[in-house]
Amino acid sequence: MKTLAYIGLGANLGNLEEQLRQAAGDLATLPDSRLLAGSRLYRSPPWGSVSQPWYLNAVVAMETGLTAGDLLQSLLAIERRHGRVRGALRYGPRTLDLDLLLYGEVTIAVADLQVPHPRMGERTFVLRPLAELAPRLQIPGLGSISELLAQLDDSACVPVAATLEPGLPEHG
Numbered sequence: 453m454k455t456l457a458y459i460g461l462g463a464n465l466g467n468l469e470e471q472l473r474q475a476a477g478d479l480a481t482l483p484d485s486r487l488l489a490g491s492r493l494y495r496s497p498p499w500g501s502v503s504q505p506w507y508l509n510a511v512v513a514m515e516t517g518l519t520a521g522d523l524l525q526s527l528l529a530i531e532r533r534h535g536r537v538r539g540a541l542r543y544g545p546r547t548l549d550l551d552l553l554l555y556g557e558v559t560i561a562v563a564d565l566q567v568p569h570p571r572m573g574e575r576t577f578v579l580r581p582l583a584e585l586a587p588r589l590q591i592p593g594l595g596s597i598s599e600l601l602a603q604l605d606d607s608a609c610v611p612v613a614a615t616l617e618p619g620l621p622e623h624g
Contacts, residue, residue, distance in 0.1 A: 453517070454484075454486075454515040454516060454517050455515070455516055455517075455520075455555055455556040456488075456513065456514075456515055456554075456556060457513070457514050457515075457516050457520075457523060457552065457553075457554060457555045457556070458511055458512070458513055458514075458553040458554040458582060458585070458586070459479060459511065459512050459514065459527065459550055459551065459552060459553065460509065460510075460511050460549075460550070460551040460553050460569070460572075460578050460581075460582075461475055461476065461509065461510045461511070461512065461548070461549070461550055462507050462508065462509040462510075462546070462548075462549040462551075462577070463507065463508055463546060463547055463548050463549065464498065464504060464505045464506060464507040464508070464545050464546065465505070465545050465546060465547045466535075466547050468507075468508035469493060469508060471534060471547060471548055472493065472508060472510055472548075474534070475530055475534060475548055475550065476490055476510075476512055478530045478533070479512060479514060479530070479550075482514075482516065482518065482523075482526050483517075483518070484516060484517030484518060485514055485515065485516040485517065485518060485523075486514060486515045486516075487512055487513075487514045488512075488513040488514055488515060489512065489513045489585050490510060490511075490512045490513075490585075491510045491511045491512070491580075491581030491582070491584045491585055492510070492581065492584060492611040492612075493508050493509070493510050493611065493612050494508070494509045494510065494577055494580060494581055494609050494610060494611055494612065495507070495508060495509075495609070495610055495612045496508075496509055496576065496577035496608060496609040496610075497608050498545075499575070499577075502545070504545040505545065507577065508612070509577040509578070509581060509609075510581050511553065511578065511581040511582045511584075511585060512585075513585045513586070520552065520555040520558070520560055520565060520567060521565060523552060523555070524552050524564070524565050527550040527551075527552060528550075530548070530550060531548050531549070531550055534547050534548040535547040535548070536548050536549070551569050551572075551578075552565070552567060552569065553567075553568060553569045553572050553578060553582065554567060554568050554569075554589075554591065554592075555567045557592055558592070559592045559593060568591050568592055568593065568594060572591070572594075573591065573594045573600045574604070576601070576604050576605070576606035576608075576609040577609050579597060579600055579601050579604070579606075580601065580606055580609050580611075582597060583597045583598070583601060
């Protein structure tokens with residue numbers, strides 16, 4: 453049985469657009485999985501208090517037969533291949549950040565995995581591209597994506613390109 457998952461992608465070091473496109477390509481090669489759609493790319497300010505370059509962000513939708521835990525491990529492996537080094541600096545600059553935002557309609561709360569992503573309701577750089585792919589989405593425990601977006605100032609999160617992957621259908 454396949455599960456619909458949404459993955460957030462972000463980067464603020466290196467060739468941002470190319471890194472996100474390559475990461476989407478890597479996601480498309482995961483076993484028992486199929487990339488369905490990618491959002492536009494969005495430029496957004498960094499999260500947190502560390503001085504750093506602005507981010508490029510997107511969201512992809514995929515069907516997967518992987519468990520949520522296996523999918524998370526695959527995301528971490530892709531990050532490592534793209535030069536991501538996880539360290540003590542929270543919300544610091546990064547070559548690639550992949551977040552499992554949603555995994556079907558389930559809620560998961562274990563030590564290394566929380567789904568829905570615990571801060572997604574506060575982040576326009578997640579909600580705006582996610583709304584392109586699923587405008588009527590209900591996020592477990594948080595409500596509708598349109599209600600969440602209505603509570604945030606999204607003026608600093610602006611689209612800068614067409615879809616993440618040219619071979620993917622555009623939504624919006």
